[in-house]
Amino acid sequence: MRFLLDDEQRDFARSLDAMLGAADTVTATRAWGEGDHGPGRAVWARLADAGVFALPVPRAYEGLGPLPVETAVAFVELGRHAVPGPAVETVAAEALLARLAELGEPEPAKRFLPSLASGAACATLTLPEGGPYALDAEEAGLVFAVADGELRLAPGHARVRRSLDPARRLAAPLPGGELLATGPAVAAAARHATDWAALATAAQALGVGLALLDRTVAYVKQRRQFGTPIGSFQAVKHRLADVLIRLEFARPLVLGAALTMAPGDIAAAKVTAAEAAYGASRAALQLHGAIGYTAEFDLSLWLTKARALRGAWGDPGVWRGRALAGWG
Template identity: 65%
Template sequence: MRFFPDAEQREFARSLDALLTSGDTPAAVRSWGEGDHGPGRALWAGLAEAGVFALAVPREHEGFGPLPVELTVAFEVLGRHAVPGPLVETVAAAALLDRLGDADTAAARLPAIASGKSLASLCVTSFGPYALDGDVADAVFVVDGDTLRVAAGPGPVLPSADPARRLSRPSGGAVVARGPAVTAAATYAADVAALATAAQALGVGRTLLARTVAHVTRRTQFGVAIGSFQAVKHRLADTLLALEFTEPLVHSAALALAAGDAGAGQEVAAAKVTAGEAAYRAARTALQLHGAVGYTDELDLSLWIRKARPLRDAWGTPAACRARVLAG
């Protein structure tokens, strides 16, 4: 079984990387955290044109998917560039609506998600009571037990460790569906969300490592680059090994989810916990090896450092993911 992207998928990743490199993504992240969504929405428009959101939408609703493997390829790139917004929640909402079995709701919602015209957020209360970026989402879907509703309002924005991850507690709203179909669809959507989050965390970790390597080759102490110190080399090597070990797990989980394997949920959980821990290790390494400058908001590095911990815990904490793996 092949656990790494093929030539077409690698070219897709390169095209997304070029698209995001040409824009001022750090500025968009900072604006998003301040409540100005214009630059971030411009990034989303480019991603939609490249087909990122269509990967989660079936062909009968103007999408290309569902294609979990291609989603992981895309979300790793999005993590590398720290793209703001409810990216994971939008594709998870698409997965939920696709699996729900309500043809009218799917026809009304999914084409707009595929085209990027509609941003969605998803709150599954078993994972926590908060929705990401509910204040900018065109629809906030809430799953509480076996009930799906569209929230009446996002609620006030709450402080977050990552200013660009704007959390709110949705309330009220009209019921869309009830019953076992909602529970089953929400379980699948949560797996899609966990997988996309794992890929995003992997991308965040890659950028943190790359920026740290660049820093230690420039920063000198006692007349030599600090990257030549054995302790620094060991720290970077451990971080690299953690990220390298993560990548095949993420792609293996995507293949299992695409094939509908019975153990796909456990594979997703294993990938999620491994990616989250690897990104968190990369963040700690970056912070410590950058020294005092690593603590400053002015340094763009902070945009990635602040994402690592929230991504580690989103859509399945390490403890919850480990428990699911052991239960399988």
């Protein structure tokens, strides 16, 4: 029993944190939302160099994994730094293709996994248990769609829809396209991919929540009213204490889910981390006051992402149902 990240895993988190901290992800995220993907692509290239997209991919397909714990560790940092792009979706697509290969359909894995693992390609997808929109379909080179027991490479996407989070650009894949696989293995692989999407989203949400808390703690220490920092007021302290409690109890669920990959654990992690992050966003907005309600203030990048991730890959009710079904 040693339910703790090892030194290597902690070093990995620290190095990603340092790398992303120096990469001006705020500018990249804002540009991404305006359709300028260049700066975001540069961040992605660094993530690829760090091996992030190789983590879910088996060694047989030029990956490093599957390493769900390291993937979760990485996604906490992606969330903390508001990294734009279909990172969750790329990981989910990798899990989908890898599981299909395990179930006797290796061709799509051979064809796509090496380039996804190296970061040369990035993917987005829709799955039967997710919503109709694929994140960043206009920018992802590969748009996978699973429906009716078929995996297809979509021929394009419908009109891009705006998310509350400007960095999340949503579009439904167009029907048809190349048929990559069919049969019961597709449905099973899609469920597996949904679990990876939920795990990565949970980890990302945890990072978003931690960033919101850090920024808000810093703000209430320096913002003065009535001649004193507002962080000395008990109403403020208690609200932030509650945010920390929720995040610190979400963290072991996220790491535990990555360790066991049990559907009930993943569901518990998704609902808890997403709601903890959303709770953090509500507290962050309230405690910043009106400045927090502006798009111009950088806090907005995390505030809007927390709301989006709460519902991404299934709303809290869906995941609560799965958590209960997976119990015992």
